[in-house]
Amino acid sequence: MTPRTETPQNFRMYVRAEVVVVHKTRETFGGLSNMAPGFPIRINGVRIATSEALYQACRFPHLPNVQREIIEQHSPMTAKMKSKSHREDSREDWDQVRTKIMRWCLRVKLSQNFEEFSRLLLSTKDRSIVEQSSKDDYWGAKLMGVAHETLIGRNILGRLLMELREEIKNDAVGARQAVSPPNIPNFLFLGEKVVLQKEDRDSEDLAVRQTDLL
Ligand SMILES: Nc1c(N[C@@H]2O[C@H](COP(=O)(O)O)[C@@H](O)[C@H]2O)[nH]c(=O)[nH]c1=O
Numbered sequence: 001m002t003p004r005t006e007t008p009q010n011f012r013m014y015v016r017a018e019v020v021v022v023h024k025t026r027e028t029f030g031g032l033s034n035m036a037p038g039f040p041i042r043i044n045g046v047r048i049a050t051s052e053a054l055y056q057a058c059r060f061p062h063l064p065n066v067q068r069e070i071i072e073q074h075s076p077m078t079a080k081m082k083s084k085s086h087r088e089d090s091r092e093d094w095d096q097v098r099t100k101i102m103r104w105c106l107r108v109k110l111s112q113n114f115e116e117f118s119r120l121l122l123s124t125k126d127r128s129i130v131e132q133s134s135k136d137d138y139w140g141a142k143l144m145g146v147a148h149e150t151l152i153g154r155n156i157l158g159r160l161l162m163e164l165r166e167e168i169k170n171d172a173v174g175a176r177q178a179v180s181p182p183n184i185p186n187f188l189f190l191g192e193k194v195v196l197q198k199e200d201r202d203s204e205d206l207a208v209r210q211t212d213l214l
Pocket of ligand 1: 033034035052055080131136139157
């Protein structure tokens with residue numbers, strides 16, 4: 001893995017030229033962003049366009065109408081904006097549970113889009129993955145240095161993606177399997193407990209293609 005330096009407060013410093021930078025969704029590794037289209041998710045049979053919309057909806061287990069408003073948005077940025085307007089009503093323990101929830105969102109994204117998302121993750125080899133952000137150094141890292149040559153931040157999203165990449169390397173079959181909901185209280189989606197069936201889009205597509213052949 002690319003060397004990085006530990007800094008105070010669990011911040012990390014990365015040399016930008018040496019890492020996989022996740023920034024714009026149209027760039028090579030843009031699919032790793034929660035904003036990326038093309039990785040739909042199904043929760044309790046309801047389609048959600050992006051992992052961003054799913055993550056934002058998880059703020060409001062007690063407000064199913066707000067969750068619905070978020071997941072109905074076509075664009076992930078609009079989903080985030082809808083969420084922002086209710087932010088003060090987020091579940092009270094949000095800061096304590098959000099990393100666990102993000103880990104779950106990424107695992108669901110992987111299990112339901114396995115071919116493409118695992119290929120993308122594995123294509124990063126053993127380089128550090130860093131989400132470049134202009135203002136968020138919790139999920140990502142900010143550009144620093146005279147020539148913007150370093151990225152500094154907690155980079156929690158990048159670290160969760162690296163964790164997932166290791167899981168695929170160690171047990172690809174396990175990583176593909178349906179994901180249990182996170183073990184946190186009151187984890188509800190549109191008023192229901194999350195019961196995750198295996199609904200892998202790749203195998204659904206395959207089933208459709210096979211039907212077409214008959
Ligand atoms: N990528 C990206 C963002 N960052 C994403 O926002 C999410 C965190 O939201 P919150 O915890 O509510 O602040 C998380 O998925 C992080 O990757 N924010 C943006 O406004 N634009 C962007 O292009």
